[in-house]
Amino acid sequence: MNFGLDDDQLMLRETFARFLERESSMVRVRQANEAGGFDAKLWQGLAGLSTFAMRVPEASGGLGMGTLDAALVLEEAGRTLASGPLAEALMAARLLGQIGGEAQSELLKEVLGGGKLVTLAFHDMASKPVQWLAGGAHADAVVARNGDAVVLVTLAETRRGEPNLASSGIGEVRLNEEPHEVLAGGRQALEVFAAALEECQLLLAVQLNGLAREAVRLAAAYACERKAFGVPIGTFQAISHPLANYITEIEGGKYLVWKVIHEISMQEPHAGAHIPLSLWWNAQTATRAVIQSLRTFGGYGLTTEYDIHLYNLRAKALQLIHGDPVRHLQEAGRRLYGGAQSILPDVGPVSIDFDLGDEARELAREVDEFFSKTLTPELKAKAHYSWDGHDPYVHKKLAEADLLFPAWPKDKGGRGAPPYARHAVSEVWEKHGWGGHASGTTQMVAAVIDRFGSEELKRDVLKPILAGEVICSLGYSEPGSGSDVFAAQCRATPEGNGWRIDGTKMFTSGANLTDYVLMLTRTNPDVAKHKGLTMFIVPLKTHGVTVQPVYTFQDERTNITFYDGVRVPDSYRLGAVDGGVKTMSAGLELEHGGGFSKSQIALIRHAECLCREIKGDDGRPLIGEPLAQMRLARATAHGLISEMLGLRSVWAASGQAIPGVGPMAKLFSSEKFLEDASDLLDLTAPLSLSKREGAAAFINQSYRHAHGTTIYGGTSEIHRSMIAERALGLPRSR
Numbered sequence: 001m002n003f004g005l006d007d008d009q010l011m012l013r014e015t016f017a018r019f020l021e022r023e024s025s026m027v028r029v030r031q032a033n034e035a036g037g038f039d040a041k042l043w044q045g046l047a048g049l050s051t052f053a054m055r056v057p058e059a060s061g062g063l064g065m066g067t068l069d070a071a072l073v074l075e076e077a078g079r080t081l082a083s084g085p086l087a088e089a090l091m092a093a094r095l096l097g098q099i100g101g102e103a104q105s106e107l108l109k110e111v112l113g114g115g116k117l118v119t120l121a122f123h124d125m126a127s128k129p130v131q132w133l134a135g136g137a138h139a140d141a142v143v144a145r146n147g148d149a150v151v152l153v154t155l156a157e158t159r160r161g162e163p164n165l166a167s168s169g170i171g172e173v174r175l176n177e178e179p180h181e182v183l184a185g186g187r188q189a190l191e192v193f194a195a196a197l198e199e200c201q202l203l204l205a206v207q208l209n210g211l212a213r214e215a216v217r218l219a220a221a222y223a224c225e226r227k228a229f230g231v232p233i234g235t236f237q238a239i240s241h242p243l244a245n246y247i248t249e250i251e252g253g254k255y256l257v258w259k260v261i262h263e264i265s266m267q268e269p270h271a272g273a274h275i276p277l278s279l280w281w282n283a284q285t286a287t288r289a290v291i292q293s294l295r296t297f298g299g300y301g302l303t304t305e306y307d308i309h310l311y312n313l314r315a316k317a318l319q320l321i322h323g324d325p326v327r328h329l330q331e332a333g334r335r336l337y338g339g340a341q342s343i344l345p346d347v348g349p350v351s352i353d354f355d356l357g358d359e360a361r362e363l364a365r366e367v368d369e370f371f372s373k374t375l376t377p378e379l380k381a382k383a384h385y386s387w388d389g390h391d392p393y394v395h396k397k398l399a400e401a402d403l404l405f406p407a408w409p410k411d412k413g414g415r416g417a418p419p420y421a422r423h424a425v426s427e428v429w430e431k432h433g434w435g436g437h438a439s440g441t442t443q444m445v446a447a448v449i450d451r452f453g454s455e456e457l458k459r460d461v462l463k464p465i466l467a468g469e470v471i472c473s474l475g476y477s478e479p480g481s482g483s484d485v486f487a488a489q490c491r492a493t494p495e496g497n498g499w500r501i502d503g504t505k506m507f508t509s510g511a512n513l514t515d516y517v518l519m520l521t522r523t524n525p526d527v528a529k530h531k532g533l534t535m536f537i538v539p540l541k542t543h544g545v546t547v548q549p550v551y552t553f554q555d556e557r558t559n560i561t562f563y564d565g566v567r568v569p570d571s572y573r574l575g576a577v578d579g580g581v582k583t584m585s586a587g588l589e590l591e592h593g594g595g596f597s598k599s600q601i602a603l604i605r606h607a608e609c610l611c612r613e614i615k616g617d618d619g620r621p622l623i624g625e626p627l628a629q630m631r632l633a634r635a636t637a638h639g640l641i642s643e644m645l646g647l648r649s650v651w652a653a654s655g656q657a658i659p660g661v662g663p664m665a666k667l668f669s670s671e672k673f674l675e676d677a678s679d680l681l682d683l684t685a686p687l688s689l690s691k692r693e694g695a696a697a698f699i700n701q702s703y704r705h706a707h708g709t710t711i712y713g714g715t716s717e718i719h720r721s722m723i724a725e726r727a728l729g730l731p732r733s734r
Contacts, residue, residue: 001353001354001355001356001357001420001647001650001651002351002352002353002651003255003258003352003354003647003648003651004352005072005351005352006351009068009069009072009351012069012072012073013072013073013075013076015049016049016051016072016073016076016077017076017079019045019046019049020076020077020079020080020082021080023039023041023042023045024039024042024077024080024081024082024083025080026081026307026310028042028083029080029081029083029310030310032083032167033083033166033167033168033310034167036137036138036161036167036169037083037084037137037138037161037164037166037167037168037169037170038083038084038117038135038137038138038169039082039083039084042082042083042084043084043114043117044114045114046082046084046086046114047112047113047114047115048114050063050112051073051086051090052089052090052093052111052112052114053093053112054069054070054073054090055067055070055090055091055093055094055199055348056093056094056096056097056108056112057094057097057098059097060096060097060098060100060105060108061097061105061108061109061112062093062094062097062112064348065348066347066348066349066350067199067202067203067261067264067345067347067348067350068258068261068347068348068349068350068351068352069348070090070203071202071203071206071257071258071261073086074086074087074203074204074206074207074210075206075207075209075210075213075254076210077207077210078206078207078208078209078210078211078212078213078214078318079210079211079213079214080214081211081310081311081314083168083169084117084135084138084169085117085119085120085133085134085135085139085169086203086207087134087200087203087204087207088119088120088133088134088135088200089111089117089118089119089120089135090200090203091120091143091196091197091199091200091203092111092118092119092120092142092143092196093108093111093112093118094196094199095120095143095150095183095192095193095196096108096111096118096143096152096183098192099150099183099184099189099192099193100152100183101183101184104152104183107141107152116140116141117135117138117139117140117141118139118140118141118142118143118152119133119134119135119136119139119141119142119143120133120134120142120143120144120196120197120200121133121142121143121144121145121153121173121175122197122200122322122323123145124144124145124146124147125144125145125146125151125153125175125176126145126146126147129174129175129176129177130172130173130174130175130176131172131173131175132170132171132172132173132321133170133171133172133173133321134168134169134170134321134322135169135170135171136161136169136170136171136172136173137160137161137162137169137170137171138161138169138171139155139171140154140155141153141154141155142155142173142175143183143193144175144180145190145193146180146182148185148186148190149182149183149184149185149186149189150182150183150184150185150189150190150192150193151180151181151182151183152180152181152183153173153175153178153179153180154178154179154180154181155173155178156178164317165313165316165317165320166310166313166314166316166317168314168317168318168321170317170321191343194342194343195343195344195345195346196345198272198275198342198343198344198345199345199347201275201276201278201279201328202257202260202261202275202278202279204279204282204318204319204322205253205257205278205279205281205282205283206254206257206282207318208279208282208283208285208286208315208318208319209250209253209254209257209282209285209286211286211290211311211314211315211318212246212250212253212282212285212286212289212290212315213247213250213254214311215286215289215290215293215294215308215311215312215315216243216246216247216250216289216292216293216728217728218293218307218308218311219243219292219293219294219296219297219308220234220243220296220724220728220729220730222296222297222308223239223240223243223296223730224729224730224731226297226298231731232731233296234724234730234731234733235730235731235732235733236733237717237720237721237733239296240720240721240724240728240730240733241717241720241721241724241733242292243292243293243296243724243728243730244667244719244720244721244723244724244727244728245667245720246285246288246289246292246293247723247727247728248645248664248667248668248723248727249285249289249641249668250285250289251645251648251664251727252281252641252642252644252645252664252668253278253281253282253285253641255641255644255645255648256274256277256278256281256282256637256640256641256644257278257282258352258644259274259354259640259643259644260274260275260277260278261347261350261352262350262352262353262354264344264345264347265347265350267344270335270336271344272335272341272342272343272344273332273335273336273342273633274332274640275332275342276328276329276331276332276335277328277329277332277633277636277637277640278637279319279325279328280325280326280328280329280332280637281637281641283319283325283328284325286315286318286319287315287316287319289315290308290311290312290315291312293308293311293312294308294309294311294312326630329630329633329634330626330629330630332630332633332636332637333626333628333629333630333631333632333633334626334629336629336632336633336636337608337623337624337628337629337632337633338624338626338629354644354647356420356421356423356424357420357421359417359418359420359421360417360418360420360421360423360424360425361424363406363415363417363421363424363425364421364424364425364427364428366403367403367406367425367428367429368428368431368432370397370398370401370403371428371429371432371434372432374394374397375394375432375434379391379393379394380432380433383432383433383434383435384435384555384556385433385435385437385556385599385705386435386437386509386554386555386556386557387435387437387438387509387510387513387556387557388435388555388556388557389434389435389437390435390437390438390471390510390513394434395438395439395468395471396467396468396469397468398439398468399413399466399467399468399469400468402414402415403415403425404439404443404466404468405439405443405446405466406421406422406425407419407422407443408443408446408466412450412466413466413467414466418654419650419651419653419654420650420654422650423646423647423650426598427598430598430599430602437509437510438471438510438513438514439471441471441472441473441474441509441510442465442470442471442472442514444474444518445465445472445474445516445518445537446462446465446466446472448518448535448574448583449461449462449465449537449574450462452535452574452575452583453537453574454571454572454573455571456569456571456572457537457571457572457574461516461537461572464515470514470515470516471510471513471514471515472514472515472516472517472518472537473508473509473510473511473514473516473517473518473540474508474509474517474518475490475505475508475517475518475519475520475538475561476488476505476520476584477505477506477507478490478503478504478505478506479504479506479560482506482715485520485584486529486530486533486581487529488520488521488522488533489503489522490502490503490504490505490519490520490521490522490563491503491521491522491523492521492522492523492534492536493523495567497569497570498567498568498569498570498572499536499567499568499569499570499573500565500566500567501519501521501536501538501563501565501566501567501568502563502564502565502566503521503562503563504560504561504562504563505517505519505560505561505563506550506560507550507558507559507560508547508558508559508560508561509556509557509558509559510559511540511547511559511561512547512549512557512559514540515539515540515541516537516538516539516540517537517538517540517561518535518536518537518574519535519536519537519538520533520534520535520580520584521533521534521535521536521580522534523577523578523580524578527578530581531578531581532578533578533580533581533584534573534574534575534576534577534578534579534580535573535574535575535580535583535584536568536572536573536574537568537572537574538563538566538568538572539568540561542566542567543565543566544563544564544565544566544567545561545562545563545566546561546562546564547559547561548560548561548562552708553704554701554704554705554707554708555701555704556705556708595642595645595646595649595665595666595668595669595670596642596666596669596670596673596706596709597639597642597643597645597646597669599669599673599702599705599706599709600635600638600639600642600669600672600673600676601639601643602698602702603635603673603676603677603680603698603699603702604632604635604636604639604676604680606695606698606699606702607632607635607680607683607684607695607699608623608632609694609695610622610684610687610688610695610696610699611623611628611632611683611684613687613695614684614687616628622683622684628683631679631680631683632680632683634676634679635672635676635679635680638668638672638673638675638676639672639676641668641672642665642668642669642672642673645661645664645665645668645669646665646669648661648665649661649662649664649665659726659727660722660723660726660727663719663722663723663726664719664723664727666713666719667716667719667720667723669709670706670709670710670712670716671710671716673702673706673709674706674707674709674710677699677702677703677705677706678703678706680699680702681699681700681702681703684696684699688700721733
């Protein structure tokens with residue numbers, strides 16, 4: 001798997017970043033706006049970098065570079081608000097190179113040299129002769145479809161633009177009244193043209209993504225400088241948390257486009273449906289992100305002195321020239337569920353790769369065989385996504401097969417599996433519906449013991465953990481502190497050669513089943529609250545421990561646990577006395593990664609099933625209705641983005657330094673799981689209200705389950721704070 005760019009691509013991106021920062025400065029953008037939305041000098045400079053030749057075939061004098069290369073350039077163009085219809089011009093040049101032939105060779109040379117501007121018409125001029133075009137106020141020509149032919153429309157020099165939302169150089173053109181000539185006709189020509197329109201959507205998506213990213217960066221920088229009530233406004237969660245949401249959604253949108261490019265290169269079945277889905281996502285994300293970014297500036301955001309308003313208006317201008325973005329979601333729904341077809345572009349070489357690899361597949365195959373052989377009908381009936389699904393027999397058998405903790409070294413009962421293989425294994429657990437709460441939490445505790453534990457603790461607890469003989473819970477939260485774990489009041493007092501523990505822990509899930517709890521205690525009440533904490537392993541099956549059930553509406557049991565004079569030896573202490581924050585941080589890092597993309601995808605599949613069963617008002621299956629298709633497509637976008645953020649988290653775990661990557665995956669997937677579970681429950685109502693066995697029960701349970709995912713491993717608010725600080729450099733807000 002590879003989310004990284006090769007050396008040539010890094011150089012390409014850096015070259016264009018430097019050029020555009022200089023030649024598309026905010027001063028130049030403002031000047032271009034005053035001149036009608038086009039910067040001729042910038043256009044010449046882009047031509048000098050062979051920008052317009054990137055996607056032109058080498059046989060026609062171009063560079064023959066790939067779509068991903070072009071996407072890197074468009075991202076920088078979006079970031080710097082480059083003035084001109086760059087995505088459309090790239091595709092128009094490509095079309096001239098593909099089907100223009102010798103007759104258009106001179107025009108193509110002028111286009112590649114920056115002397116002529118040719119744009120693209122997105123609609124068939126035979127049925128829509130008057131169209132708004134990107135660059136329509138300045139273009140010399142337009143490549144368009146006209147019935148069963150692709151034509152070149154030459155535009156009059158006397159044309160003038162008119163005032164518009166962002167002074168972006170758009171123009172309404174009467175294509176049928178301008179001279180035009182046929183470039184090529186027939187099915188093949190139309191398919192080449194259609195493929196160019198599809199690729200243009202991808203380039204526009206990533207251009208909007210770059211724009212939105214820079215808007216959020218500007219807002220974050222301002223939030224670090226501007227003070228209110230004596231502190232930077234970035235310390236207020238009302239400012240930092242929305243920005244954390246948007247940088248997460250922007251990151252997801254970028255990798256959604258990358259995923260689609262990769263899917264196209266692999267000719268994957270749903271690649272065509274994911275093209276408009278990626279444009280819809282990045283369009284609506286950019287709109288919301290620039291609005292929030294402008295609001296971060298308060299009243300100053302409304303003034304023309306601040307650049308943020310340029311991003312706000314340009315975000316709309318880029319996407320709306322091609323119509324209502326919701327139509328892209330509608331088209332994605334038609335392609336996913338209505339049988340609509342698309343023509344995939346040739347995206348050229350693709351360096352990125354999201355394949356988990358042969359080692360991961362082999363381990364996943366082995367785990368799949370294990371579950372298929374081991375899970376009897378009786379065990380399958382017991383399966384549950386929560387701790388209630390734990391079965392000691394299966395747990396032990398997994399350990400005996402060295403499959404319980406495959407990431408652990410071979411000499412400790414694991415497989416030494418890399419992060420990619422571990423991710424593949426998790427998919428198999430999801431496939432068989434076997435809950436991993438016990439194994440996942442126990443593995444986290446084992447890792448903390450292995451790093452900080454005494455030899456006695458490793459012998460007494462870690463060894464049986466690795467043998468699959470015991471399982472562990474977490475004891476962080478307390479009734480009065482919740483996610484503020486530093487406020488822990490459960491006391492650990494020195495007594496003899498050990499410690500006495502007194503207090504209460506809340507949400508000790510699995511404590512009714514587990515043997516030990518990893519507990520955060522207060523050992524020094526006279527220092528700052530985060531300095532007086534110490535971690536212990538506490539046996540739960542010992543005198544002084546009381547476990548009381550707490551039932552949730554998710555069909556999941558958790559517990560409140562009471563500790564009254566519980567004694568533990570000093571050897572069961574983890575790390576230094578009053579050094580519990582360091583110990584706990586190691587555990588939390590393990591807990592904050594991953595996400596719930598598998599649960600999201602499973603929800604969508606069951607919703608699709610129910611939409612095929614439920615009849616609409618016209619007596620036909622609900623899945624044939626455009627509204628249902630759009631809502632399923634929207635959930636699909638969320639699932640795909642969650643998958644990509646999760647995979648990037650796995651990739652980062654293999655040695656890449658990416659700030660906030662784990663919290664992003666968890667935050668986005670849990671919040672969208674809840675959002676989609678609610679919406680798809682609505683879509684399939686009233687049948688989804690029932691707990692009828694099958695898809696209805698699954699959707700019903702998903703709605704209830706999703707609430708917990710926004711709380712597990714730290715609430716979404718905690719993760720937003722982490723993202724704001726790590727990914728945006730905002731000051732601490734909690």
